[in-house]
Amino acid sequence: MVENEGLQVPQQRIDWRAWREEILAAGVTNPLINFEPNTFGQIDLERSHPGGFSQFVTGRQTLLSNLVRDPLAFSRALSASRRIKAKADRLSNHFGIESLYLAGGLANFEADGFDLNMPILLWPVSMNRRGEDYEFELAGQPFVNPALVDALRVSYQITLNEAELVARQNESSDLIPLTVLNNLANQTASKANLSLKRILVISNFATTPTEMLRDFEERETKLISELAGPESNGLPEIDIPELLLVAEADATQMRIVARAVAGQSFAVETLPGCGYVQTAINVLAGLVAQDKRVLVVAPRRQTINELAERLGDLGLAGLAVRSTSTWVDVIASISRNEKAADLHIDDSRAERISAEQTLDQYFDSLNRIDPMLGVSVSEVLRKLSELSGLAKAPVTQARIPVEFLLQHHDRTEAMHLLNEAAELGEFKFGPQDTAWYQAQFENPTEVARAIELAKSLRDDAYPRLAGQLAEFTEKVNFKPAETVEDWGTYLRLFIGIRETLDRFVSDVFDRPLTELIAATAPRKGVARAERTQMSGGNRRRLKKLAKEYLRPGMSVNDIHGSLRDIQAQRELWQQYSLAPTPPQVPLGISEAQVAYQAFVADLDSLQRHLDPESTEPVLTKLNLTALQSKLASLADDTESLGNLGDRAIVANRLRANGLGQLARDLGRLHVSKENIAIELEQAWWQSAIEDLLSQENSILSFTAEKLDFNENAFREAAAKQISLGATALAHQLSDRWKATLAQNAGEATALKAQLKRGYASYHDLETAAPKIWPVIAPVLMLSPFEVATHLSPSAQFDVVLVLDAAGTSLVENLGALKRSNQVIAFGDEAIAAPNGFEIECRASALGRQVPVTSIFNETRRIFGAEVLRRSYRTTSAALGDLVNREFYQNRIEFVPAASEYLGEKNFILDIVDTDNRAKTTIEGATESMDGEVARAVELVFNHALWHPNQSLLVASASVAHAERIRVAVANGLHQQPQLAEFFESHGREKFEVVAISELTHRLADRVIFSLGYGRTSHGAVLSNFGQLSEADGRRNLANLLVSARKQITVISCFTADEMPTDRLNNGAALLKDLLMAADAEPVAIDAEPDPMLLDLSLRLKKLGARVDTGYSSALPLIVSYAKQVAVIEPDWAIPGANRTEKFRIRPGLLQALGWQYIRVYSFELFADPQALAVRIAESLGMQVSKRPLPLFDAADRAFEDTDAAWGDRSDSNDQRLKQDKPPHWG
Secondary structure (H helix, E strand, O other): OOOOOEOOOOOOOOOHHHHHHHHHOOEOOOOOOEOOOOOOOEEEOOOOOHHHHHHHHOOOOEEHHHHOOOHHHHHHHHHHHHHHHHHHHHHHHHHOOOOEEEEEEEEEOHHHOOOOEEEEEEEEEEEEEEOOEEEEEEOOOOEEOHHHHHHHHHHHOOOOOHHHHHHHHHOOOOOOOHHHHHHHHHHHOOOOOOEEEEEEEEEEOOOHHHHHHHHOOOOOEHHHHHHOOOOOOOOOOOOOOOOOOOOOOOHHHHHHHHHHHOOOOEEEEEOOOOOHHHHHHHHHHHHHHOOOOEEEEOOOHHHHHHHHHHHHHOOOOOOEEEOOOHHHHHHHHHHHHHHOOOOOOHHHHHHHHHHHHHHHHHHHHHHOOOOOOOOOHHHHHHHHHHHHOOOOOOOOOOOOOHHHHOOOOOOHHHHHHHHHHHHOOOOOOOOOOOOOOOOOOOOHHHHHHHHHHHHHHHHHHHHHHHHHHHHHHHHOOEOOOOEHHHHHHHHHHHHHHHHHHHHEOHHHHOOOOHHHHHHOOOOOOOOHHHOOOOOHHHHHHHHHHHHOOEOOOOOOOOHHHHHHHHHHHHHHHHHHEOOOOOOOOOOOHHHHHHHHHHHHHHHHHHHOOOOOOOOOOOHHHOEHHHHHHHHHHHHHOOHHHOOHHHHHHHHHHHHHOOOHHHHHHHHHHOOOHHHHHHHHHHHHHHHHHHHHHHHOHHHHHOOHHHHHHHHHHHHHHHHHHHHHHHHHHHHHHHHHHHHHHHHOHHHHHHHHHHHOOOOOOHHHHHHHOOOOHHHHOOEEEEOOOOHHHHOOOOOOEOEEEEOOHHHOEOHHHHHHHOOEOOEEEEEOOOOOOOOOOEOOOOOOOOOOOOOOOEHHHHHHHHHOEEEEOEOOOOOOOOOHHHHHHHHOOOOOEOOOOHHHHOOOOOEEEEEOOOOOEOOOOOOOOOEOOHHHHHHHHHHHHHHHHHOOOOOEEEEEOOHHHHHHHHHHHHHHHHHOHHHHHHHOOOHHHOOEEEEHHHOOOOOEEEEEEEOOEOEOOOOOOOOOOHHHOOOOHHHHHHHHHHOEEEEEEEEEOOOHHHOOOOOOOHHHHHHHHHHHHHHOOOOOOOOOOOHHHHHHHHHHHHOOOEEEOOOEOOEOEEEEEOOEEEEEEEOOOOOOOOHHHHHHHHHHHHHHOOOEEEEEOHHHHHHOHHHHHHHHHHHOOOOOOOOOOOOOOOOOOOHHHOHHHHOOOOOOOHHHHHOOOOHHHO
């Protein structure tokens, strides 16, 4: 623990006097200093009934009706009791100030010129409602008014003997015996002229201002000096280290914890529903893990108790010790320390890190920026999808070579070349339009010669040669030739057979030649293993037989080779023959061979001029029908040769710049000049994706199932680490506890003795075990108004956490601040302000006389602030848009609930149309109409009957109206006693009827706001709406709107249209917007949907699902079927600043809000979008894979099956979908 040092400052920067005066003004008026009798907020027991009084004096529980038995006096006392109790509860719950006391005796200083009228003795009193009565009991020993003690010391230098004065009281059965007054007179007689008299009054008194003043000292600590200094430039950047978390935390919350453990002071703006408590829990855990001692101050008991309960739920009961339940919390702390398991979190942390690394492999590959191209796979996929979603989508399948991609990263040069080519008509013709496409000539003479040659071949050479060859094949019963090469094959076969028959007899084609070929095979130079296994005699016999097939007088040098040729000729003849016939040679074969060779030479001459990059077969390999068409095109389609020279120059430049393939495709597609740009974009991005995947093809190995598994593994590992965080911290604290006990055995004995008494305060435990106390209570929690009472002046802390900091001032937290070196202030200025408190009950509040700024605002101004923006409420925020717009500048990040999408209303306007007018014209007659009271009571009992498991709060802008509803509900409960259980349930959210000024930080499942103002007797609506029209009206309204978790019902005697349009002030100015919200319809967002999801949404719609891409910017694609509704979230656009937000918090929040959460992966959508659509549809309960999908009907479709019925344009993607091709495939 760091010691807090005072600083010597050369210049006084703090107005200590102003700070002191603010403390003096605490409570506005202080009845312990200036007591004034009244019946509005006091119960005078001087004239109480003796029987009841004697019962009360002896410490027994006593009903008010026994103390005050006169009916009229009882009625007044009962009204005062209600006010006193309400005031006491408010001071206790909202400020941690106990104010229920019996004051006895009065000392007046006026004779000496001091305006002081001070009670002498105070007794704590307990007060509980008993039906329409109240039960009182003395709850503690009397003590002397500390303000009186201080006044005597300051004004007269008299040190009052308080013990003697209290002893005199204890000697008598009377609460204020004369001996007490006499003793006080004797102690002050020498210096003061006091007027003493006897009083006995139960009312609201608070010693807080006196105790805070006693604790006040003009000592400038480091932290106080900083808070009094100049503004900062905001918070510095900070790296987030490995943190010990005990509750879920998003990126902002992690950063807050990191700043806290790094020793930074700062403010945290806590927008409603954004994880305020869980953030504070994690901050506490992180600080305690560093062995730091923490002081938590919060004016509201509910905040402190909620923090303690959350710690208990996490297994850290007693980590923070409350001033109001010190003994219980300390026992819990000891029990936890003794039972803590021996656990270290390192293994679970390593498991989480391993899961992170596995998860990152895919997303790193998907999002890694290529150092050369400057793009990622994810970006390329999105761009391709964006192009495919254009009204006239690009269709080119051309690619740009890898080595040219970087050159064309800026497509300006490429566009210039392509536009130049387009102007020359390069894209007017494609390979399908003319055989001269991309022809190559060196001069115009070659062009003319080639055209003439093409005409000659078409008109003469081809028909003549084709006829002659057809006659040959028909004569020998051959299959018709298919190509010019087939002609050559036939001619070569015919000539070979002719040569064979010149040397051999025709029978040679009828004799099997296998053995003859083997026998005549050479033996020299052939390995033994490869020689045929034939005897010498047989070989000689077969050689002789082979020679017998020679014609007489003929000799052959290589009979073996000749026999092999004959065998091949026979096989070819059999292959080409349509029927078995012996080989023969048609007449005129020599002339045909000459004509064929000339024809082929001419074709080769033409071929040299044709497109060298064409994938079409050369002319000699073309099908004869195609060749005829080709020759016809070469002879007739010569328009494309018009400006061939200029185009050839540009074409060469295009090829030199890697755009040749694209230029060819643009010609094939006849792309107009205005569409060249998108086709170029398509070619570049498609080429880029292929290049990226060739470098990082591992990304293709990640299937949707594998990625799903990796995400789940990370979620489980991270959840496990957080779940073990509290256990690890408990073990760490246990080690400290046991070590400290061993070193301080004497203190341990004293601590045990103190705890055996069943009660303990901070002071008791610190006194008994000063070294053990910080270990057993590393965190103390109390109200800032209790600090002076419960903490010793020497108590020091490393950090002070100020919760609900927007509701208290710097001076009110001064006691906590001077005991620490670091401050973290959590607050929300939209719903709280440092308005202070009033001790006394008054008919109308006086309010703080001098405005002050909050400790939250001062901390933010000096140190800077973090903002909790993401709402974690798991129900749709009632009137969330209105709240966000009017009070939070649209900074709350809401995610709509599924129920809201499905049409459930979380805001109901209930218009009262009977008994809604004033009965007179006097001022105030429009307040609290009978019809509105009746309707409010009806709704309350309806809720108690039908929704008893949900908490309920009733609020009104009128104090009188709230009281009437409360009384009416109490009376109605007598008629329906079976519902009494509801009105006593829900703990801190117990049913209550309050004015909206009392709503700070109040929460309930449902809220009924009964406005409390009706129409005039003439039916008009006035402009005064009570607490809505007051200075804090906007804040009152904000508190109302953020107090409901599930639903707000507004009861009003008029509609928004009937309200006046002027003279509306503060919160009343928003009342019209509030009433109009009941009829508001969701407004579709004006944003372009994600291009990669457009195709998927169309497929899902065609499958029969309802799809929505414009419902909310937080939900990219919603798909619903029946009552099933899902959010489709792509992996390229997962909201979140880190893995936890993306893969744990986001899916978990959406599921908690009622959505089915479906992740889609880039390549799953890229590769097989239809299969993905089917998977999503089936997850919603649609049976699409077990039945035919009538997505593409015949031409006689009904209107409801047409594109127009679906709201699609006529050129929809049905044909592409029918082909089941992703848009980016072209």
